[in-house]
Every structure is written in C-alpha cells, then in structure tokens.
Amino acid sequence: MINFDYVRATSAADAVSRIAAFPGAKFIAGGTNLVDLMKEDVERPPRLIDISRLPLNRVEDIQGGGLRIGALIANADLAGAPPVAQRYPLLGDALRAGASGQLRNMASVGGNLMQRTRCCYFYDLATPCNKRRPGDGCSARDGLNRAHAILGASVACVATHPSDMCVALAALDAIVHVRGPTEGRALALTDFHRLPGDTPDRDTNLEPDELITAVELPPKGFAEHYSYLKIRDRLSYAFALVSVAAALDLDGDRIREARIALGGVAHKPWRDARVEDAMRGEPANAATFGAAAQALLRDARALAHNAFKIDLAARTVVRALTQAARGTPQSQTDKRIG
Template identity: 60%
Template sequence: MNSFSYNKAHDVAEAVADIQEHEGARFIAGGTNLLDLMKENVMKPAHLTDINRLDLADIKENEEGGLTLGALVTNADTAWNERVEQRYPLLSKAILAGASPQLRNMATNGGNLFQRTRCYYFYDTATACNKREPGSGCSAINGINRIHAILGTSEHCIATHPSDMCVALAALDAKVNVTGPNGDRTVEFGDFHRLPGNTPHLDNNISQGELVTSIDLPPSNFTKNVFYLKVRDRQSYAFALVSVAAALDLEGDVIKDIRVAMGGVAHKPWRRREVEESYIGKVASTENFRALAETMLTGAVGFGGNTFKIELAKRAIVRALNEALKSGENL
C-alpha cells in the first residue's frame, strides 16, 4: 500500500473542498472495497477524505411520497429498516443477498454505488486490464472469463458490476443526489453507471470531487410480488454469476407494471424498459415470462467460459418472475 495523507471532514462543504485541494484524492466511509483495492495496489489515492462525520445517515420521507436513503446509512440498517422492508422489500432482499453481515454493517449506501468490478485481471496488477490501466488490453476476453459480462460489452472490457443493491435500485427507478464544486444535481439511476465502450476505466458518470449525499426512492406499488434471485457458485459470500430483481404489480393475473433488472451480466445493472412496457396488460404466466426473457437477452454474447450465462440468465428471469408471482399469495 502506498503512503497517503488523510483528513476527517466535519460537513459536506468541507469534504468537497478537501477533495478538490488534493490531486488523486478519494472519499472514504466504510472502506469495504477501497481499502482492499489499496492493499492490492490497484488504486493508489494520494489523499483520503473521511466523510463518516457528515450528517448523511438518516432514512427520511421525501416530497414525492417515497423514501430518501442517506449515503452514510449502512447496508444493514437500510435492509432492516421497517419502512424499507414494508415499502421496498425488493431492495431489502437484494441487500441481504450480498456480502456478509460484517460487511453489511460497515458498507454504506453511497459506497455501494461505487463498488468496482471483481474481475480477476483487474485485481492482478501483473496482467493487462484496460479498466485498471487504459490502453493495456483486456486479458479476460481470451482468458478465464466465467464471471464476466454477456451484455453491453466492448472490445476493451467485459467486466461486470458486482453490486446486488444496485440491481434493485435500478428496478425501482431510484435517483442519486450528488453535490460538488458546481453545486447539487440529481442523476437517474439508469444514467449513474456506464457501459465500458472505449473508456472502461470510467465506472460511472460522477465527476471527480462530487459526493453522493442520498438516494431517492419514488413511491412504489411493488410491495407484494417481488423476488431477488442470486445465482452463484456457492450459497453465501459469493458474487453473482447472474442475479435478477423481479417485481410485479398485478390486477388479478394481468400485469399492470413489471420490473426486471439483472446483475452479473454487464458493466452496470441491466434493464430494458421497452421490454417491460411491452408486457403491461398481458397475463402473468410462465409462457409470457419465457418470451420476455428471450427478448431481454437479445444481443447477448459469450466469450467461451461465460457463454453458459446466456441460457442461465433466461432461466433465472423466468424463475424470479414466477417466484415473485407466488410471493404475493402468502401475504
């Protein structure tokens, strides 16, 4: 690990000013991913701005009738919050599917958005990785790529985004509030993360020095028929090969609204709104779920070791939607 300077900020303004004053600086809260990356010399920030004292650790009602999740609320406190469990059970289920209790007790909501890929080659500084060192190449494309992306890839990167929480936030149409040297702004969750394209080293559309302050959840009718499916190589403490956040709003057996977001398959949580919208008004049935899954995976490409994910993802979507359909029967 390289040497670095450190400052503990006492308010948002100080945090933003402090990180602007130091080239190569990073914010740190729980540190559950950043510290690992620093130990492996993947990231070498020259300065850390500690934001743990900032007043961003509340879950509040917002003007739209939804909830606002403070950036410094831990994943555990979010998942077990009574209002989140009752009104956004999909989010609670997704968070509890990730990491371990110890990590969820430390990891923050804001930090979760900035998780970096778990690609083997990204962590191995002896190998080529365009995400870690732009222009060096992508070792995964012709290498060991079992965990890698099948959608939204480019010739420069086939890494996946690792977060479970973000898959649910994508399905729920969350918004991210940020502040920085140019003031406050709100980012639609679908626009927060990036596909790799020619710049795989850029994970998101947040500028250096901008700080996530909160996440807005809009009012939701997805309180009953929801399910989060995580398919992984072992039952616990593993990242997803494929995950699916599925939610249904039903009138009888007819779909009034439907959400399907996938993790483990792309550089960002994967969702196709136009596909969801085409199933509104249709019967919630296995046959329709299979057709939806086929369309959701249009354009998917495997790279040998991960080609199995294409069929796995289709089956996972059907299973998740059927489980979501059944979940409402027990309420």
C-alpha cells in the same frame, strides 16, 4: 507501502472542497472496497478524505410518499429499516443477499454504488487491464472469463458490476443525489453507471469532485409482487453469476407494470424498458415471462467460458418473475430456490 494523507471532512461542503483541491484524492466511509484495492496496489490515492462522520445516515420520508436514503447509512441498517422492510422489501432482500453480515455492517450505500468490479485481472497487476490502465488491453477476453459479461461489453472490457443493492435500485427507479463544488444534481440510477465502451476506466458518470449524498426511492415499491433471485457458485459470500430483481404490479392475472433488472451480466445493472413495456396487459404466466427473458437477452454474446450464463440468465428471469407473480419472493435466509 502506499503513503497517503488522511483528513476528516466536517461537512458535505467541506468534503467537496477538499477533494476538488486535491486531484486523485478519494472519499472513504466504510472502506470495504477501497481498502482492498489499496492493499492490492490497484488504487494509490494520495489522500483519503474521511466522510464517515457526516450526517448522511438517515432514512426519511419525503413529500409525495417516497423515501430518501442517506449515502452513509450502513447496508445492514438500511436492510432492516422499517420503511424499507414494509414498502421496498425488494431492496432489503438484495442487500441481505450481498457479502457477509460483517461487511454489511460496515459498507455504506454510497460506497456500494461506487464499488468496482471483482474481475480477477483488474486485481492482478501482472496482467494487462484497460480498466486499471487504459490502452493496456483486456486480459479477460481471451483468459478465464466464466463470470464475465454477456451484455453491453466492448472490445476494451468485459467486466461485470458486482453490486446486489444496485440491481434492486435500478428496478425501483431510484435517483442518486450528488453534490459538487457549485451545485447539486440528480441522476437516475440507470444512468449513474456506465457501459465500458472505449473508456472502461470510468465506472460511473459521477465527476471526480462530486459526493454522493442520498438515494431517493419513488413512492411505488412493489411490496406485494417482487423477488430478488441471486444465482452464485455457493450460497453465501459470493458474487452473482446472474441475479434478477423482479417487480410486478398486477390487475388480476394481467400485468399492469413490470420491472426487471439483471445483475452479474454487464458492466452496470441491466434494464430494458422496451421489454417491460411489451409486458403491459399480458398474462402473468410462463409464456409471457419466457418471452420477456428471451427479449432481454437477445443481444447477449458469450465468451469462451461463459456461454452457460445466457441460458442461466433466461431461466433466472422466468423463475424470479414467477416468484413475484405468486407473491412468494426468494428467501434470503433459506436460499434454496423456491
């Protein structure tokens, strides 16, 4: 049994001061990932700081036309919020593609940002894992690695990031707002998560004494031409082998702007601005989409059991961009690929 203290924060400032004063403490909101990790003895926080009752659960318009999303709004509530449905449907679809209805009712936006890999070796205390204990080694590299990374991996770690929400947020150029002991700061979603390098135990660039307070979306939501396509082993309650958040701004049949973010392929949601820039002015057709897919995956490297993911990712990119160009996004209720 894990012994830990439990306290409830009364404000964001109180939460930050409490975690700064108690090294190793963890924030808990919905607990959909942290509680699992504690049950498996992967995480052993000496203190839990409950932030679930802080007033950080609103969706608000901001000056200039963007949207501010409180860190404690539940995934289910966010997916159904009218501003998201009307202006950022890509985010709503990604949220509905994740987990189950019960989990979406509990999971918070901030917790989704912070969730840890589902690599089986990370959860298995009997096997070495650099993410769990730096310097032990990576069991997945020579083990069962069918679901593991094909991009951005390192000798130290080949785990993948599990979130669907974060893939859509990466495509939408979201900004994460955090609060520390002395001041707040903002991080681009694309800079929030880290590649493993030689420090795979660090999933994000958040400091231990910082609290996520909100996520900001810019005015442009790509509400007309978008699609979130998730390929998995079964149609419900499964993590992505490959997912793609695709968004297009079209001028007739020409691409004015393109956004492509990949999930299930790296330690963080994967975007490449060079590929997106190269699509500007090109026709929105299969040839352009195929070239973009190949460019996105030019540095992909397979392990013993996941070479299929490279071709799968390329085909998923083309299909998602095709859906986006047609204005026929992938349905998250009837999950047959359109």
